[in-house]
Amino acid sequence: METLTVNTTHQSYPIILGEQLLQExxxxxxxxxxxxxxxxxxxxxTTVAPLYLDQLKENLKSHQIVGTFVIPAGEGSKSFEMYNQxxxxxxxxxxxxxxxxxxxxxxxxxxxxxxxSSTYMRGISFVQIPTTLLxxxxxxxxxxxxxxxxxxNLIGAFHxxxxxxxxxSLLRSLPEREWRSGYGEVLKHGYIGDQDLLSCVQNSTITxxxxxxxxxxxxxxxxxxxxxxxxKGVRAYxxxxxxxxxxxxxxxxxxxxxxxxAVVNGMLFSLFLSKQFHPSLPIQVExxxxxxxxxxxxxxxxxxxxxxxxxxxxxTDKKNSDSKIADVILEDSQKPRVILLDKxxxxxxxYQFKGELFS
Ligand SMILES: NC(=O)c1ccc[n+]([C@@H]2O[C@H](COP(=O)([O-])OP(=O)(O)OC[C@H]3O[C@@H](n4cnc5c(N)ncnc54)[C@H](O)[C@@H]3O)[C@@H](O)[C@H]2O)c1
Ligand SMILES: [Zn+2]
Numbered sequence: 001m002e003t004l005t006v007n008t009t010h011q012s013y014p015i016i017l018g019e020q021l022l023q024e025x026x027x028x029x030x031x032x033x034x035x036x037x038x039x040x041x042x043x044x045x046t047t048v049a050p051l052y053l054d055q056l057k058e059n060l061k062s063h064q065i066v067g068t069f070v071i072p073a074g075e076g077s078k079s080f081e082m083y084n085q086x087x088x089x090x091x092x093x094x095x096x097x098x099x100x101x102x103x104x105x106x107x108x109x110x111x112x113x114x115x116x117s118s119t120y121m122r123g124i125s126f127v128q129i130p131t132t133l134l135x136x137x138x139x140x141x142x143x144x145x146x147x148x149x150x151x152x153n154l155i156g157a158f159h160x161x162x163x164x165x166x167x168x169s170l171l172r173s174l175p176e177r178e179w180r181s182g183y184g185e186v187l188k189h190g191y192i193g194d195q196d197l198l199s200c201v202q203n204s205t206i207t208x209x210x211x212x213x214x215x216x217x218x219x220x221x222x223x224x225x226x227x228x229x230x231x232k233g234v235r236a237y238x239x240x241x242x243x244x245x246x247x248x249x250x251x252x253x254x255x256x257x258x259x260x261x262a263v264v265n266g267m268l269f270s271l272f273l274s275k276q277f278h279p280s281l282p283i284q285v286e287x288x289x290x291x292x293x294x295x296x297x298x299x300x301x302x303x304x305x306x307x308x309x310x311x312x313x314x315x316t317d318k319k320n321s322d323s324k325i326a327d328v329i330l331e332d333s334q335k336p337r338v339i340l341l342d343k344x345x346x347x348x349x350x351y352q353f354k355g356e357l358f359s
Contacts, residue, residue, distance in 0.1 A: 001028075004215060006140065006222045008229045011160050015140060015218055017211050021167035022052060022129075025059035032127065032163045033100075040065045041095055043086060043113040044104040047073040048131050051173055056104060056129070067093030071112065075254060078112050078146045078153075086116055100125045100162065103139075106132035106178075111156070114144030118159030128164045133171055133182025133209060134260060136218055137189075139164045141225040151318070152246075152254075158230060166218075168211060177258055179206045180296055184241075184260025184267075186217045187292075191267060192240050192328075192336045193220035202291050237336040239319070240328040241267030247313040248301045257301050264297045272353045274329040277339070281330055289357065303358045307350045311343055 001018040014032070021028055029038070040063050044053055049070045057065055069086045071077040090101075103113035103126060110128050117126035128139035145156020171179075183206040190198025197216040204213075221238065228235040244266030248257060257265070272285045289299065314325050325346045328336050341349075 002211060002215060003031075004218060004222065006160070007226050008142070008160055010229075013160060013163050015164040015166060015222070017166045017168070017215055017218075019167065019169045019211070021165055022055050022170065023059055025056060025165075026062060028165055029060065029063065038063045039095065039099040040102055041090055041093055041099060042068045042102045042104055043071065043109055043116070044068070045071050045073040045077065045106075045109050048105045048109070052104060052131065052170060056102075066095065066099070071109065073108075075108055075147070078108055080146065080148075082112060083116065083146055086112070087120065090116065090120055095120065095124065097121055097124055100127055102127050102129060103161075104129045104131065106130065106135045107138035110135055110139050111144055111153075112146060114142075114159055114161065115146055115156055118144055118157040123159065125162045126159070128161045129170075130164065130166055131170045132174060132178055134178070134185060136166065136182065136214055137185040137221060139166075140218055140221050142229065151316075154318070166214065168209065168214065171209065176207070176296075179209075181258035181260030183209075183295070184258075184263040184297075186213065188238075188240050188263060188267060189217040189220035191271075191330065191334070192237050193223070193334055195334055202295070206295055236326075236338050237328055240330075240336055241265075241270050243314060243317070243319075243325065243327045244269045244302075244310070246317055247310045248305065250313045251306065251309045252301060261297060262301065264292055265299055265301045268292065268299060268357075269302060269350075269353055270327060270329055272357070273327060273339075273349055274331070276349065277329055278331045280332075282333060283330070285357070299357075302354070305350075305354070307347060307354070310350065311347050314346070315343060 004015045006013055069089045071082050101113050101117040103110045117124050130139040142158045142160035144159050145153045148154040186201050190201055194216055224234055241263045245262035248262045248265055271288055274281050314320055319326050323343050324340050325343055326340050328338055331337050
């Protein structure tokens with residue numbers, strides 16, 4: 001069991017990492033809450049529940065589990081409707097202000113459960129037990145929320161968990177595609193913050209995630225969140241590859257490419273853009289592409305993108321204005337910076353990129 005501490009302005013909390021932590025849940029909770037016994041409410045999804053819910057309950061017997069709410073697996077559950085139903089169930093279970101919500105699942109469960117706990121009686125505690133690789137990113141940093149028909153993650157709150165309990169053995173049941181999705185964010189943390197991590201994961205395989213790799217990847221995110229909890233500055237660096245990723249996800253229809261696959265596509269373009277501004281950056285875009293392809297990523301989404309639709313989608317992103325597009329590039333290895341480009345200039349770079357890499 002390893003612990004990494006996140007220190008935000010209002011709160012410090014541990015990220016506890018290890019194998020078979022669910023079996024040791026009592027000990028883990030003792031670490032978080034001392035001898036205090038808690039009233040717990042578990043939120044999970046229909047894929048994770050049959051795999052791990054009984055195990056969790058079995059190993060937290062000294063606490064009182066007063067309710068469980070199982071959402072349908074998938075992004076569709078980050079909705080008002082599910083929020084409403086889960087909130088009703090929490091009220092019926094009579095959670096009080098000292099109760100704790102447990103998010104057992106991937107980013108969808110974590111975002112919804114976090115938002116529920118941030119608003120139940122103006123905010124109660126929650127603990128994240130991530131079960132996907134991607135959730136090593138989403139469970140750290142305190143961003144919680146749901147989607148609106150007009151856009152993703154538009155409703156939410158900053159609400160830090162009391163702890164993140166990351167049991168790597170829970171990842172073994174993940175389908176390959178979910179590994180690949182989560183690995184995209186590990187690569188991102190390498191590009192923006194840790195060269196050793198980057199070299200290690202570029203020369204590995206997507207399912208070969210060790211505690212040490214995860215700790216390094218989480219540490220990059222934690223450090224940025226500690227510096228800028230409310231996204232007023234450096235937290236934007238975490239959007240490396242994401243301007244393009246969000247547009248590719250939206251244009252191709254959500255679920256067609258996974259988030260991490262879209263992020264890897266986006267990062268390749270951002271690396272190209274980085275080279276236009278900083279030719280001495282010690283990265284060759286073509287080499288990076290080959291490395292990423294070797295890990296199993298496809299760049300078909302970039303190759304087949306409709307540039308005009310991509311630009312239109314980027315302009316609707318809440319981070320961009322009517323005519324300018326923000327993106328994150330690297331001025332040197334692990335030195336990200338934000339640039340703001342006129343949409344026509346951005347479009348020209350997209351055509352140049354397509355021409356140079358895919359003709
Ligand atoms: N809050 C943040 O800072 C932040 C950051 C990044 C992403 N996100 C959000 O995270 C969400 C994506 O997260 P995700 O990729 O984990 O998606 P997810 O929660 O939908 O999980 C992906 C799929 O894997 C299944 N699954 C989960 N754990 C499993 C396991 N151990 N074995 C087998 N199957 C399992 C799920 O049921 C689901 O079908 C998005 O909604 C995104 O907006 C939030
Ligand atoms: Zn992401």
